[in-house]
Amino acid sequence: MGRVDESLRAFEAASRFTPSAQSFVNLGVCYMRAASGSRNRQRKVEMYRKSKEAMMRGRELATSAQDHKLHDENWKALETNLEIERIEEDDVDPRQCGASPRWEPPAVGPTPHQRDFLVHQRDAPVARPLPRVSVEDVDGSRFAERREAFVLVGATRGWGAVKNTSAEAWAWLRSLAARWPRAVTDFYPYNMLTKDRQAPFLTRLPRAVEELGKLNGDRSSTFRYDRRALEGRYMHLQLTPESWAELEARADMVRERHRHLENDGWVDECFGDDEVVRREYHLKTHWKIVLAGARGAGMFNHSDSLQTSSWHAHLAGRKWWYVCDAGGACFEGILEPGDILYYGRGWSHETQNLETPTITITDTVVHERNFAAVADKLHSECARQVLDFRFSAALCDALDLCYNAMHLRFAGTPKPPRAWPPWRLVAGAALVEQREATSPADNNYDGRNYITE
Structure with a gap:
């Protein structure tokens, strides 16, 4: 299993640092091969589960016909393996030595903090x-x-x-x-x-x-x-x-x-009439939502x-x-x-x-008691990309003006000169270049990712 485990580590790293349809489908294939070669039933079931989840994530990230073809071909191979190995309908007696326990849904009986009105009980003390x-x-x-x-x-x-x-x-x-x-x-x-x-x-x-x-x-x-x-x-x-x-x-x-x-x-006050940048801000921060x-x-x-x-x-x-x-x-x-x-x-x-x-x-x-913390987070995202919101340079330029607008509105004075310096002076050259290449109209919902119609 040494080479398989080595491949798994490589594909897991690829999907974590450069997530794409190809990296996740490849990870799913690697999990599938590990499952197929395993003699331990419990490991086999777990590897097939991971294979399905990785390939499903690959399908979400697919943006081209080639991506969808790669996913569909390997998904069929996975379904064939599941059918041959009877993973979905494991008939092995769970009492047999070495057999994995048959999967059952989580218990819904009484818990230490039972709330009868909940469908799914939560392990949270009554408050x-x-x-x-x-x-x-x-x-x-x-x-x-x-x-x-x-x-x-x-x-x-x-x-x-x-x-x-x-x-x-x-x-x-x-x-x-x-x-x-x-x-x-x-x-x-x-x-x-x-x-x-x-x-x-x-x-x-x-x-x-x-x-x-x-x-x-x-x-x-x-x-x-x-x-x-x-x-x-x-x-x-x-x-x-x-x-x-x-x-x-x-x-x-x-x-x-x-x-x-x-x-x-x-x-x-921050975004004025720039509707495209204003829209980018709302979508990428999940500012307003219907749930x-x-x-x-x-x-x-x-x-x-x-x-x-x-x-x-x-x-x-x-x-x-x-x-x-x-x-x-x-x-x-x-x-x-x-x-x-x-x-x-x-x-x-x-x-x-x-x-x-x-x-x-x-x-x-945002109000007088939290605006400074919000400004810290937004500035850090522009300068260092901590949250991976993938802001455009245009949005970060606009946010540079927002910090003073926030300070005036919520503290009654202009922001201190050293607070929240222009993001371009703090960010590295590679990040500035990346943000410059990002259009304010780019977002997860613009068709670049697969959308279920």
Whole structure:
């Protein structure tokens, strides 16, 4: 196995540092060969699982006819091997010495922190209830400082997108699909509750809405059955400034919102009339999103990469939230249509939908208590590419102006001369050249990656 293991290490490194359809398909082939040559049933099953996942990732990254041909040929070989070796229907008695245990879905019985309303139990201690405060009282409360997590009640009055029945919610999603038929979503057919399920399938909005309510294994689904997947599909629709404005124009959201829900003033000052750069910023930072999912779908525990704050307006269905501050103080609660959850910088959070569909719209918040941390993250991304957002030079040039606009708006003074120096003075020549070669119109949704129609 020495040469196989050596090849595996090489292909794993290639897929990690230069991800492409070819590198992932080649990695999948290497896993397949390791599986085929293994006499240990447990290792064989594990290698075939990795082979499937690598090839599926290769399919997502395929951009040319040659990429698709490479994937399809090797996928057929993999299916043939799985059929010959009966990997999907292992009849070996699991009690036999040396046989791997038959795979079974995760246990759904009682856990130390049982929550009967969840489809998938989570290993999280029962926490204090999320505080709830009305929109009339929030400005006179401690929550006005926006340091803590809380549920804002009554702030969605007049929002046409708030739906109280499942039928109304499906109708609203279908209306979005009809208005934006070419929009591309990040679609997660295998849930997002586990960290190994984070690679989305880029999917047109109409197809994503159609697939959202299907169960894993539905023969009519576009996506392959995966017996290891947790039930519950999820869809993220990144919103451009134009689509956000359209939601306001159609009264899905009211234009005049509570000040906690207003966040675009500094963005207007930074990007001005440059709609292409403004759009790039929103898409690559995932600034504004519509999230829709089935019962059981959710997000594993995580915190936001830009150190921002966020609000999440619940439009339909019910969602369980579990949020913790940096010191480990945690809160949980179930949000209903019309509720808005707010959490501050550095708060971790995980979720799970309780109904199909559950729909949320979210916006990212910059204010006087987090703007410096946000500026640090954006500047670091331009100068060092820490988060791999792949900003263009035009966007980073615009952000150089944003830091002063933020400081003026949120601190009342110009930024200190040494704070956030021009990114071109800090970045290496290779990174500057890379950003210069990146168009502001380049993004994951522009057709360079395979899109499920």
